[in-house]
Amino acid sequence: MPDSALVEHLRRAVGTEAVRTDANELDARSHDTWPVATVWAKLGRHPHRPDVVVHADSVERVVATVRTAGEHRTPVTPWGLGSSVTGQPLPVRGGIVLDLSGLVGEPSLNEIDHTVTVPAGVRGSDLEAWLDRRGYTLNHSPQSLARSTVGGWLATRATGQFSSRYGGIEDLVVGYQVVLADGTVAQVEQRPRAAMGPDLRAVFLGSEGTLGVITAVTLKIFSRPPHRSLEAFTLPSVSAGLTVMRTIGQTGLRPSLVRFYDATEARHAVPDGPHGSPVLFLGHEGVGDVARAEHAASAEVVRSAGGVSLGAEPVDAWMARRYDFSTIERRLAEPGGYAETIEVANLWSRLEPMYHDLRRELTPLAEETLGHFSHIYDQGSSLYLILLGRAEDDQTALSRLEEIWARAMKVVVAHHGEVSHHHGGGLARQPWVAQSLAGGHEILRRIKDALDPGHLLNPGKLGLDPE
Structure with missing residues (x-):
């Protein structure tokens, strides 16, 4: 049962309508789309169940929630749309799930600086559609575009299908607003590059809500490319395909799309194509003459490794289904x-x-x-x-x-x-986690101790348990 004093305090702080304790709501917040959690749900298990859910539709409600949590020494786990496939938003210590999906609003577009600013709960596909109507794109296209929030992209250090040209979210974010564990609201931004101290934008990227709660984001935008060249190729082996990818990358060519399927996945990627060979999808975009020249140069690298063109149709078909899960x-x-x-x-x-x-x-x-x-x-x-x-x-x-x-x-x-x-x-x-980060994990632990000394923000993640 939830702590009645905590629930009552939350209701006073954020409003009764924003605080939920019904069983269905708590069960729903104990599973994301991690396949392990999906099977838990099938088995009727809820091993990571919150005590209460708070729906935040404003920065003020986020601040009030984390401050109340601090007073009650209760964990707070941020939640976007629950599309994580590895369990980031699951509240392993119970406490409060802070649902940020209501933190939405009209984007603010700056066509001179080529940026857009939005609340962190905005759905990726909604923002992309809004920009598309104005001739722009984020060039950030995770498969979860329609299932994930802008804030979630930063918290999980996401990347998209065109990252070989445009980079991951760490390359696309200009700045963001974050609420710290004590309720302080901080703005982290870059204009457009700085040599004054470390790049503080990186501190919260990939932090999975363990260091702060991201509430608003400013991202780069791009004009829609006037030209795109797409082509699929068969290749004789995995080794040949990796050599092609490495050569293209190290030559300085900037393809927007490079996807190389081994022979087993190639049967799914090109169901009507020749089976038994790996397949490479290649794309370049931008100003027409430049994109065509880059594509021709990359295609020559592929052909020199034994690649045989299948034309654009397999890639066009993939482009149409690329968000299908x-x-x-x-x-x-x-x-x-x-x-x-x-x-x-x-x-x-x-x-x-x-x-x-x-x-x-x-x-x-x-x-x-x-x-x-x-x-x-x-x-x-x-x-x-x-x-x-x-x-x-x-x-x-x-x-x-x-x-x-x-x-x-x-x-x-x-x-x-x-x-x-x-x-x-x-x-x-x-x-x-600790083995992967090696010596860097001690730095992360010290940052955690400084920003969240009570270890209340999304505990049990990134190897940051206080013990």
């Missing part, structure tokens, strides 16, 4: 069905060996193990694995998901890779 959802809805997505990253020199080891370890745990590489950098790339399987019952499916995570993280750590590229840590990666 239904394959995972349908499998998880089946009795005993399980599915998982694991995205990691590594340097070019370590990427292929890590890929082969992951496939060897994970293939026995699923009916299908699919892999693709994207989000290229000069020094490396991400690797995205999708596992689909069926077990005799949901409890066995849950055990299988837990084993998938344990095996995958063990391999990535052994190859000195990044255990998360863009889904964040949450609960899924909690056992490996």
Whole structure:
């Protein structure tokens, strides 16, 4: 049962209508879209259930909630739209779930500086549609665009499908407003670059609500590109595809789209195409002559590695369905069905060996193990694995998901890779946080102690338990 004194204090502080304690509301906030949490829900389990939910539609309500939580020494876990796939918004110590999905409002557009400012609860697809009507785009396109909030992108250090050209959210954010654990409202911004101290924008990016609650965001915007070139290619091997990606990245070409599917996932990416070969999706956009020239140069790199063009149609088809998550959802809805997505990253020199080891370890745990590489950098790339399987019952499916995570993280750590590229840590990666951050984890711990000495903001995440 929730602390009646806490609930009464919250009602006085933020209004009775904003405070919820009914069982359905609390159950709903104990599951995000992490497949493990989905199976928990199927089994009727709610291991991370809040005591109370507060719906905040203003910064004032956010401030009042965190101050009340501090007075009662009660944990506060920020919640956007619950689309995390690794358990970031699950309240592992109970307490208050602070629902920020009502923190919305009309965007503020600055066409001279090419920025837009919005409350943190604005849905990504709503903001993109608003900008599109005015001839602009965010060029931030996570698969969860219609399921995630702008504030959530910052809190989880998200990236999108065109990041090879435009970067992740850390490259696209100009500034933001954040409420600290004691209720202080702080503004963090850059104009447009500074050499005065460290870049404080980075402090809260990827912090998963453990250091503060992001309440408003200013992002870069871009004019709609006048030209886009898209093309798919088959390649003879994974090794050849990785060489192509590395060469394109290190040559200084700036493709907007680079997605390289191994032969298993290529069957899904190009269902009507030739099977048995890896497939590369490649795209360039911008001013017509420049985009065409860059695409021609990249295509020559592909052809020199044995690539054969399939034309633009496979990429056009993917562009039309690229936000579709239904394959995972349908499998998880089946009795005993399980599915998982694991995205990691590594340097070019370590990427292929890590890929082969992951496939060897994970293939026995699923009916299908699919892999693709994207989000290229000069020094490396991400690797995205999708596992689909069926077990005799949901409890066995849950055990299988837990084993998938344990095996995958063990391999990535052994190859000195990044255990998360863009889904964040949450609960899924909690056992490996300190190992992944190495010496940096002590710095993070000291920042946490300074900003949230009571360890009340989203406890149990990023390896920041007070003990």
